[in-house]
Amino acid sequence: MKKITAVVKPFRVDEVKEALKGAGVAGMTVSEVQGFGRQAGHTEVYRGAEYTVDFVPKVKFEVIVDDAEVQGIVDAIVTSAKTGKIGDGKIWVTSVDELIRIRTGELGTDAI
Amino acid sequence: MKKITAVVKPFRVDEVKEALKGAGVAGMTVSEVQGFGRQAGHTEVYRGAEYTVDFVPKVKFEVIVDDAEVQGIVDAIVTSAKTGKIGDGKIWVTSVDELIRIRTGELGTDAI
Amino acid sequence: MKKITAVVKPFRVDEVKEALKGAGVAGMTVSEVQGFGRQAGHTEVYRGAEYTVDFVPKVKFEVIVDDAEVQGIVDAIVTSAKTGKIGDGKIWVTSVDELIRIRTGELGTDAI
Amino acid sequence: MDSGNIAWVLISTALVLFMTPGLAFFYGGMVRSKNFLAMLMQNYFAMGLLAVLWVLFGASIAFGNLGDGGWFGGFDFAGFQDITINSKQFAAFTGGIPDPLFLAFQMTFAIITPALITGATADRLKFAGYAVLIGVWLLVVYSPVAHWAFGGGWIAEMGAFDFAGGLVVHINAGAAALAVLLVIGARKGHGKEPMAPHALPWTLLGTGILWFGWIGFNAGSALAANAIAAQALLNTIIAPAAAMLGWLLVEKLKGKHVTTLGAASGAVAGMVAITPCAGFVGTGPSLIIGFLAGIICYLALFIKEAAKLDDALDVIAVHLVGGIFGSIALGLFADSAVNEIIPDGLFLGGGSDLLVDQIVAVAAVFAFALVATYIIAKAIDMTIGLRVDEETEDIGLDQALHAETAYNNL
Amino acid sequence: MDSGNIAWVLISTALVLFMTPGLAFFYGGMVRSKNFLAMLMQNYFAMGLLAVLWVLFGASIAFGNLGDGGWFGGFDFAGFQDITINSKQFAAFTGGIPDPLFLAFQMTFAIITPALITGATADRLKFAGYAVLIGVWLLVVYSPVAHWAFGGGWIAEMGAFDFAGGLVVHINAGAAALAVLLVIGARKGHGKEPMAPHALPWTLLGTGILWFGWIGFNAGSALAANAIAAQALLNTIIAPAAAMLGWLLVEKLKGKHVTTLGAASGAVAGMVAITPCAGFVGTGPSLIIGFLAGIICYLALFIKEAAKLDDALDVIAVHLVGGIFGSIALGLFADSAVNEIIPDGLFLGGGSDLLVDQIVAVAAVFAFALVATYIIAKAIDMTIGLRVDEETEDIGLDQALHAETAYNNL
Amino acid sequence: MDSGNIAWVLISTALVLFMTPGLAFFYGGMVRSKNFLAMLMQNYFAMGLLAVLWVLFGASIAFGNLGDGGWFGGFDFAGFQDITINSKQFAAFTGGIPDPLFLAFQMTFAIITPALITGATADRLKFAGYAVLIGVWLLVVYSPVAHWAFGGGWIAEMGAFDFAGGLVVHINAGAAALAVLLVIGARKGHGKEPMAPHALPWTLLGTGILWFGWIGFNAGSALAANAIAAQALLNTIIAPAAAMLGWLLVEKLKGKHVTTLGAASGAVAGMVAITPCAGFVGTGPSLIIGFLAGIICYLALFIKEAAKLDDALDVIAVHLVGGIFGSIALGLFADSAVNEIIPDGLFLGGGSDLLVDQIVAVAAVFAFALVATYIIAKAIDMTIGLRVDEETEDIGLDQALHAETAYNNL
Ligand SMILES: Nc1ncnc2c1ncn2[C@@H]1O[C@H](COP(=O)(O)OP(=O)(O)O)[C@@H](O)[C@H]1O
Numbered sequence A, B, C: 001m002k003k004i005t006a007v008v009k010p011f012r013v014d015e016v017k018e019a020l021k022g023a024g025v026a027g028m029t030v031s032e033v034q035g036f037g038r039q040a041g042h043t044e045v046y047r048g049a050e051y052t053v054d055f056v057p058k059v060k061f062e063v064i065v066d067d068a069e070v071q072g073i074v075d076a077i078v079t080s081a082k083t084g085k086i087g088d089g090k091i092w093v094t095s096v097d098e099l100i101r102i103r104t105g106e107l108g109t110d111a112i
Numbered sequence D, E, F: 001m002d003s004g005n006i007a008w009v010l011i012s013t014a015l016v017l018f019m020t021p022g023l024a025f026f027y028g029g030m031v032r033s034k035n036f037l038a039m040l041m042q043n044y045f046a047m048g049l050l051a052v053l054w055v056l057f058g059a060s061i062a063f064g065n066l067g068d069g070g071w072f073g074g075f076d077f078a079g080f081q082d083i084t085i086n087s088k089q090f091a092a093f094t095g096g097i098p099d100p101l102f103l104a105f106q107m108t109f110a111i112i113t114p115a116l117i118t119g120a121t122a123d124r125l126k127f128a129g130y131a132v133l134i135g136v137w138l139l140v141v142y143s144p145v146a147h148w149a150f151g152g153g154w155i156a157e158m159g160a161f162d163f164a165g166g167l168v169v170h171i172n173a174g175a176a177a178l179a180v181l182l183v184i185g186a187r188k189g190h191g192k193e194p195m196a197p198h199a200l201p202w203t204l205l206g207t208g209i210l211w212f213g214w215i216g217f218n219a220g221s222a223l224a225a226n227a228i229a230a231q232a233l234l235n236t237i238i239a240p241a242a243a244m245l246g247w248l249l250v251e252k253l254k255g256k257h258v259t260t261l262g263a264a265s266g267a268v269a270g271m272v273a274i275t276p277c278a279g280f281v282g283t284g285p286s287l288i289i290g291f292l293a294g295i296i297c298y299l300a301l302f303i304k305e306a307a308k309l310d311d312a313l314d315v316i317a318v319h320l321v322g323g324i325f326g327s328i329a330l331g332l333f334a335d336s337a338v339n340e341i342i343p344d345g346l347f348l349g350g351g352s353d354l355l356v357d358q359i360v361a362v363a364a365v366f367a368f369a370l371v372a373t374y375i376i377a378k379a380i381d382m383t384i385g386l387r388v389d390e391e392t393e394d395i396g397l398d399q400a401l402h403a404e405t406a407y408n409n410l
């Protein structure tokens, strides 16, 4: 099994979620994060003083999938998250040794 | 070393934490996440309009442990997090190449 | 590629970010977490009742880097995050199978 | 000069002033967090800009040529010329409170009315366009309409009544909101994304402040600390209360849940509907008007669906419909025993004269505000622009327009 | 009719109305975030339901048969029958403010008193059960007790005093809270999980609003803008101030930390304790009563431990104990030089008569409210149910009961 | 005794009391979240401690020896001795409102003035040191200065004026803030880390409360519900409004963005500047004073840069500079037609006498407050300590000092 992690722009969350559902994903875990990257941070103003905020709000998706499905899901995320502008985010894939469904104790791909 | 990640129901946080302590875990990192899965989201009402909230609040535990301890800790989480109802969450196990304790520079299992 | 995850004290966030930039890191993803560990939690008071808060606010950095850069970056984090007091946090390194830049579809180290 | 009356109008002015921050939070809790500060900004900025414009021109347009039965108050009092602590320009009309106080009290109405529009247009107004919009609107729409009904203009002369602003405030702002919506269109993602309120506690706080301030709005409009003010105050508590019950009842009948936002919305609907009636109707009618307002404004939520309008925070259902309902209800329930200046309404045996006048006034204000605002909004949209671009909408107005973020936890 | 007095009672009514939103946030900040909206809902809903019920029956039960020395005001004024802007049903009693104003002022007390109970029962009340509870309670407990003490009933005739509601509001609600707790039991997880306040800033905001509104509550109870109101206002600032110091002092002596919640709780304890005394005691006694209230209410926190009651937000320690302390302290510190209608208390050389009357009144209100509320709550619990099921408690009331979430950041 | 005047001062007292919670949130929204509760605590604690100290000594120091043209009011009224509901110690001076009311009204000024300092010293004060600081400061600095200007002391006798506290409140607190900054130094990380406001909505809420309360502050200072109060109220709306526009204009000219915090800061700058002038100047001058205050206070932000002072929330730019500007502007715009007790200012043909007196008074209050506060702060710092250690600053004051956390979501 693999874990696909995607960091995307917040206003794309709905699209990405729908795309994942469309790609047959049965579950995912999402969290708010702050990103730093090529996308320059923005300037904020505090009583006349300008300062740069390096971190940009992003949303992180984590999806555990069967090895066979990785490519399709990555593609689904790319398609739904892409605006073409800097800061669209990253996807990374890592290996998962074991997965357990707490409710049933099922293991491995059965637990997905 | 392995990293055990568990996504559980928020009102089980205390039980899981105590179970982890009980299982001899010396440290863990916890965060708020939103989950999507078999557990249907709930309906919210906004001025007469009903809409489905797909995401359900969950809490994510991350614990790095020695390989030998994985099974015991997974069991401890399962026991403490299980309500038997859909949405109890997942546990997944991944491999950790290296661990460093920032304070001392200790490496590997010494750093746990 | 490797993913370096670091859990550090919140008031070190700026230092760590600058150290990472200094070490040539082009991107990172950051989130708020709660830590439990050797650093005892603190006592809070609620209308005369004292209770222990086990979790301590921490900030988590995730950085994906080329294998060759791991050591330098770990060192940069250690240096910038270290106060020498308990609770300075951990760094762990895991393997990344694949990385995709959503905007361009670039893969692997090109996507970093 | 009666010090008790002055004390009451002084504090009422403060109360109505406080309503605009209340409105800011009432609305602000319902928008997405990336647009929260922009909503607050629009409302607070109304306090800055409109107070100044009121002194310069608005007050004169509204209350010059007092009681002329006409359309426009002129510029005699522009810049508060001839308004001093000893002047008596409005004494006959106001029962003797000092001129600066009367105009200050009215100023607070002139501030909150344009601000009401921001609920409809949430999340997509350009700041500069908004600033021009409310400035022009104050002078071209609000102040004339205030003259018609509050300043003894043609509506007052015709025989229609408006105790504290059913016509001048709620229908006026509601129709304006509708007009601006026709110009700017829907939020990006409207109908596809849920756009849930980001933090209802702010909305509830705003509701509490609004209710509190509305006592000054309605009971203060008696311009005296007397029994009419007392009745207006009572009505301003019980009509919103009954409206809350009405709204929640429909919620319960329709779905499974009664909601916090429903309680808040119902209460505000009741405040709106009782506004034109507050010092003109008795206790029983107040309960009825309130209760019906809660039901009617709830049902009016369907209008935006039907008309495919993205009235983000339901200014049409609550202010336009609530204001129309209250203004017409006055034709039914007006009670000369409560206030001798008004004839009895239809249900109190006074015949349909008042009712007809009320309907004419409602139609006139609605039509005028709709058309005039549409022209103003369209002109702004075609010149400096009234709506932000897509990228700004994506990022959020707070960061893009104001270089600020509402919540900074890291 | 004195316009200054009317102005003061008008604004005092608005101030007390504003206290219920204040209370909602005072409590709301202390609950867990999953139950925040439900707490707000309970309090705002009280404004809706109880205002209407007050008009329909409550006011008549409380203030009918004024000064009869009896138990129940009857239904003569049900639906505000015979209460008009010109009626003088209460004029002799109120010093001449309009009848609708007097009943509106009292209405705001009738709203907040049942709402006080929600602090004890936080996080576990079924909404329907709650609605019935406060509705019935208003008519069966609050209004009669208000008659006894405020409406010239037997307590007043006996010679006990209650300036603004030590008996009628705080002991009454406190005893009711205790009774409801006996019926519904503890929150799931009580004693095991910490259940820390989810956001104290809301609690502090609520404290500020409460303190502000309490000026109207206490000084407004003079029903006139006179020197007694002035003294009541002064006392309502300094007693809470001294109580804050008292509470923080004990905190400091007991532990290492003085807390924000301690400052807020101490201040509220002082407000409670000075309520029955506000227009009856001088400046020095106010400081003493406040300071002692801060200490006593802090120490009273142990009661819930001892009695194994899950009084979630300490209604017993603050309102019940604070109300008892204040009501009895009046028997000690009452000062006929401050207010000629009261005899001197024990410490001012007036003997123990007043003190005894105060104690009898305290005991009677406590016992009646406890028993009557227990019966009501038990009956509701056995029929439609007063407490949610475990799953609802786990998920949180906001989502389960109201289909809403307080904070939506994603 | 005029009930209308009493009603107005009663409610004004409540309004000013409410300002301190408002200030707490105005400041609290700007600090980092780990220090939010500590900021609230400092402000609420001021309500506790200073109310009590005012009764014990402060009021007597300020208003004893009324009109003596001197420096110190003495201890005749310590503990409110001889202040009763019937006493007439201040009647000639106050126009007849009850003594306890006058001192209660003034108490609310004595509470908020020391609290203003907390904006400068945010995020680094030891709580015990702070408590001693404001307690001593009240008695040694505030109360004497209040005597000089409000209590008929030497400043009043000299012929300088201060309607509601330009000298006594804003310059006084601003100079004190500067002095304390010289003792405690900058926040850890100042100039390196951004330290963005953690949640501006609280700041905006605080702004709304402050503006609302400021009506009582300024118009209440007329001590009567009359036309002067009316003008003061009007000025307290329009000067902040114009100041908001002034501040935002400079923002726009300097950068690209107008900010929510700018709107709030500008408004507060206008409130500060109009405070000494409120009941002494006409409508036009108010607009001018406000507009200039917005610009000047914005430009004064550079002072802290230049002087390398970490004035965290800009007490110097807003209160010190705003207070100086307003106090001097009074010498230019004072209008005897608005208030006969003041001579015309320079621009109204009254010559430079008043202007010179105003400048002397400004200089005297500034110098005295600076020096006296420096000595007090230094003494505290050298004994019990005024500043927390580095670790406390890192962790945050909330947890370290008060064992509490503002937001608990887990
Ligand atoms: N090396 C990295 N490790 C972890 N996260 C990264 C890394 N680089 C970028 N990110 C995440 O991806 C987001 C987008 O990256 P950015 O460089 O701004 O744009 P793009 O992906 O379009 O080149 C960042 O905000 C950050 O959250």
Ligand SMILES: Nc1ncnc2c1ncn2[C@@H]1O[C@H](COP(=O)(O)OP(=O)(O)O)[C@@H](O)[C@H]1O
Residues within 6 Å of the ligand: A026, A027, A028, A029, A030, A062, A063, A064, A065, A101, A102, A103, A112, B007, B034, B035, B036, B037, B038, B039, B040, B056, B058, B085, B086, B087, B088, B089, B090
């Ligand atoms: N494939 C997945 N990848 C990542 N997280 C998942 C996945 N499936 C489920 N989850 C997480 O586990 C939670 C519970 O899953 P769900 O399917 O609702 O119930 P159950 O685990 O009982 O079958 C989800 O809310 C989500 O956070």
Ligand SMILES: Nc1ncnc2c1ncn2[C@@H]1O[C@H](COP(=O)(O)OP(=O)(O)O)[C@@H](O)[C@H]1O
Residues within 6 Å of the ligand: B026, B027, B028, B029, B030, B062, B063, B064, B065, B101, B102, B103, B112, C007, C034, C035, C036, C037, C038, C039, C040, C056, C058, C085, C086, C087, C088, C089, C090
């Ligand atoms: N085994 C672990 N797995 C995951 N995170 C851990 C683990 N041990 C510690 N942590 C994280 O590291 C932080 C610091 O650990 P702690 O034991 O308190 O101090 P130190 O690292 O100085 O020994 C913790 O707050 C927690 O977030």
